[in-house]
Amino acid sequence: MSVSPFDSALLGNLFSDPEIAALFDDRAQIASMLLFESALAAAEARAGVIPEKSATRIAEVCREFNPDPASLAAGTASAGVPVPALVKALKAEIGGDDARYVHFGATSQDVVDSALVLQLRDAVAIIRRRIRKLAKALSAHADTHRTTVMIGRTRSQQAVPTTFGLKAAGWLAPLVRIDHRIDSLSSDLLRISFGGAAGTLASIGVKAADVESNLSEELDLPLADMPWHAQRDVLVDFASQLTALTGALGKMGQDLVLLAQSEIAEVQPGKGGGSSTMPHKSNPVQAEMLVTLARFNAGLLGTFAQAQLHDHERSGASWLLEWLTLPQIITATGAAIAQAVDMVPDLKINAGRMAENLELSRGAMLAEAATFALADHLGRDAADKLVKDAIAKSAENASNLFDELQKLTDAPVDWAHIRNPANYIGQSDVFIDRVLGAAKRGLRD
Structure with missing residues (x-):
């Protein structure tokens, strides 16, 4: 077994999400850091801080430069961050007098954090697009099965009747709220990180504000109120929302695992996984994955939250902890939502078995x-x-x-x-309509 199942050749298709994972692999991170260096040079040239010809040369090389991540490994291990090795390699590639203007006035954390934001921008777009797709499928189930009566269960015991439509609406409602929170959070999350050595931009002098504004335009990222090198609350908030998302999906997965039990058999989720010895089995693998990934993120969030504890203007230890945890939280979220998107539209709803099970309590x-x-x-x-x-x-x-x-x-x-269960489903229809209305309003493309 590899150290991480997310990038395992054996387990990767089960745990990982290639589209999200591609945003956070070594080459993607290097490309994002080079994009920052190119944008910084352009921003400084526009402000008259560095020669325009040097910025042009830097941009040209950054577009084509594709260093082998392994070639930066020793320098990264020595400095504790990949930027010094990357900048050294980039300067060597540029050559001449222009090379001295690479990374001018910036610090490593400006590069890594802004590169992270560029990666997060793409990840957020992918996750929110998938939420919409999943919401559409759940909305269809909620509407179609609003009168499909089934047993309501509390504390694993039969309670009173409900409908499968209301259950599907209950899976949908948190997605609408979480998507709204991620959208609201994005305005604070997706901002440039630019503060120089200790967050003052003193190295750029009187043109610092101009360079900062230009950099914001070059990267199409808003300005922050101040450099956020040691302010990680928004990242923790973002990870919390992703954990809430996987938790909502995990709750749905847990319900589906239970509903798929042979003795209940009210729903068949996903394509089903086989057994090595029991030909009759159809294991709810995708639903189980939602539970697993929810529990994984819930545990990892506590570790990631500790990365908020930076000392003074920067902490290497806290920063490194982010690198260990945040990409995994995002990848787990991507994998969970991808599994759900694949599974939910094809759920097999056994209304006949639901009706049979309603009779088990003999009224x-x-x-x-x-x-x-x-x-x-x-x-x-x-x-x-x-x-x-x-x-x-x-x-x-x-x-x-x-x-x-x-x-x-x-x-x-x-x-x-x-004695007719269909006459005791209360306000189910009203609640379904409310959730469907909220989804329609809140998840417009």
Whole structure:
């Protein structure tokens, strides 16, 4: 087994997400750092800080320069950051007097953090696009199955009837909220990092504000109020939202695993995975992955949150901790949403089995409905006692609750209406409409 299953040739297709992972591999990081160096040179040339011809030369080389990540490894290990080795290699590639203007006035953290933001911008776009796709599939299930009655379960026990449409709406609703929070957070998250050695930009002198503004335009990233080298709260907030997203997907996955149990068989999620020895098995692999990735991110978030504890103007230890954790959180999120997008549209809903399972309690799941119906005639306490007596008789005789009730009371209750689970789903339709409306409003392309 490799150190990380995310980049394992054996396990990668199970755990990883190639589209997201490609944003955070070595070559992608180097390309983003070179984009920053090119944009910085252009910004400084526009402000008259470096010669325009030097900026042009730097941009030309940055576009074509593609160093082998391994060639930067020794320098990275020595400096604790890849930027010095990359800048040295870039200067050597540029040559001549122009090389001295590479990385002019910047610090390594400006490069790495701004490169990270460029990567995050693409990752956010991918994740939010997938949320919309998943939301569309869940919306279809919620609408189609708004009258598909099934057992509602609380604490793993049969409770009262619900509908599969409402259950699907319950999976959808958190996605709408989380997408909104990620969108709101993006305005703070996707900002340039540019502060120089200790966050003052003193090295650039009186033109610093002009260079900063130009750099913002070159990278198409807004300015921050001040350099955020040691302010990592927004990154922690972002990781928290990704963890909330995988948690919401994990809750859906857990429900699907339980609904797919052989004894329940109300839903069949995904394509199903086979067993090495049991030909009859169809394991809910994709649903299980959602649970696994949710638990993984929940654990990793606590480690990542410690990276917020920078000392003074920069902490190498906290910064390194981010590199160990944040890419994994993002990749796990990408993998989870990709699995869900692939699985949910093809869920097989067994409405017939749901109807069969409704009968397993022999009417007991409608005891609450019976109690409220009888309370109009007997009062609440008397109705409650009568229903409990009928439940005991039902268990003793293996009979239906409502058959026993009719033996115990002549109250004028429409028992045929009360014993139909479809008549006790309350405001399910209203709630589904609210969630679908929120999704339609909040997830417009």
